[in-house]
Amino acid sequence: MSLLSRDHLVTVLAPTRVTLLRAGRGGPAPCGAGDCEGGWSAAVDALQGLLREAGTRRGGLTVVLSSHFAHFRLVPWSDAIGSPAELETFTRIGFEDIYGPIAAGWALRISPEAAGRPRVAVAVEQALLERLQAVAQGAGLRLESVQPHLMAAYNRLQPRLARDNFVFAVAEPGRCSVLLARAGQWLSVRSSASADSERAVAALLERECELNGIGDPAAGPAPAVYVHAPGHAAGAWPTVEGIAPQALALGGGDTWQDMARAVAS
Template sequence: MSPLSRDSFVAVLAPARVTLLRAARGGAAPCASSDCEGGWSGAADALQGLLREAGARRGRLTVVLSSHFAHFRLLPWSDAIGSPAELESFARIGFEDIYGPVAAGWALRISPEAAGRPRVAAAVDKALLERLQSIAQGAGLSLESVLPHLMAAYNRLQPRLARDNFVFAVAEPGRCSMLLARAGQWLSVRSSACGDSERAVAALLERECELTGIGDPAAGPLPTVYVHAPGRAAGEWPAVEGIAPQALALGGGDAWQDMALAVAS
């Protein structure tokens, strides 16, 4: 088998459903999906079964994690931090302050930013990452990357966002994750359980804007509000702080197929 014939898969792991897609030029084609339960462990079991059924032998696997399986935190700038190791320790202490000792078992990724600017930290259970690595190896695949959906969607849609002042919301089933930026710097990151209606998402965004003051005209230019809702038909969203949100879409299909498009080109 030549390298050109190797398969490239994208898996989307969510609490109630796992979807496996075969990546190809121009997007990703669904292979199979499976309902699941039992948190990330149940989702990993379902993925292992789907890869076995797909007959995966050689190739690559990219995993998109629902934001149900990730945690996020804004890291303020500190002049006292002088190395990547100190930055990770600072981030880990912050997660442990919020979530307790369980955060000691999380793997962290921190956004690169210019000196003096806040950073966004994402945390995923190390045991989940190790399980995914084991599943990929067992299927003869190379695990290329594991990305929380919020970060994958932001990376893909970032060219379409306003540069300095914006609210970016990713409304996947049962959860809404938000990135807020003001004056070109991160202001807030939050992920919360949320109803699937447009009104529920707008109410959550309204509350976050009020908490951060980003919608206050006295604080500076009003932000542009963006909502990316995988699997949801494009339409008008209720105003947030008097601002009409712009819907950002990546494609058609159900929510989990749409989530795969954040990493499938």
């Protein structure tokens, strides 16, 4: 069997729906979908069923995690941190301060930044990652990556963002995640429940900007505001602090296909 016959599957895991797509040169194509309810465990159960129906026994699997299944925080710079292990411990303590002892078992990823700059950290339940690994292996697939939607979308769209000052929002059904940067450094990261409407997302962005002094003339030039909202029309969004947001899309139109495009060419 030629290596060209290997499948590259992408799945989008959300609280109420799991979608399986097959990656290709023209973008991800639908391979199956199913509704679910009951947190990430039910979502992984649904994924297992979709993989069984697809019958694929060779290739790789990439997972896009809804921000419902990930936790984010800004990690301030500290001169007292002298090693990656100390950085992880410092970051974990920060998550435990917010979420309690449950965060002790979460898997962490921390963005690489230059010395002196804050970092963005994401935490995902270790049990979720282990279950995804087991399901992929059971289907004869290699689990190639697990990427929170916010970070996957940012990585794909980063070349289209202003370099130093921006507000970047990723809106998905029931949730909106926001990254703020000022003077080339991370200022804030937050993921919040949100109604699935342009007005609700704009109101959430207004609040985030106010909390972080965005829009205050004394804080410097106004940032560019970007919204990536899979499944939403690319029409005009309500202004945020007097700034008209720019809608950024990856194509496809369908919410789940567009989320998959964050990790699939």
